[in-house]
Amino acid sequence: MANGHALVKEQLLHMLFGTITFVVLGAIAVGLDLAAAWIARLGVSPFTHTAIEIAAHSLLTIDLLLFALYTA
Numbered sequence: 001m002a003n004g005h006a007l008v009k010e011q012l013l014h015m016l017f018g019t020i021t022f023v024v025l026g027a028i029a030v031g032l033d034l035a036a037a038w039i040a041r042l043g044v045s046p047f048t049h050t051a052i053e054i055a056a057h058s059l060l061t062i063d064l065l066l067f068a069l070y071t072a
Contacts, residue, residue: 033053
């Protein structure tokens with residue numbers, strides 16, 4: 001029975017660290033989106049602003065998709 005508890009503990013730790021990884025990646029995507037808004041106010045070219053914004057949205061979309069697959 002002790003082996004069963006170790007397996008449960010290992011699985012819970014795996015789920016915890018996996019979830020933390022996805023939260024960190026999501027936070028990076030939000031930071032990129034905030035940076036895109038800040039950069040737009042600096043007066044950079046629309047291409048630069050749009051490129052950073054697309055990168056942020058793509059990262060968040062991929063992160064959410066992979067998290068959904070991770071939890072399935």
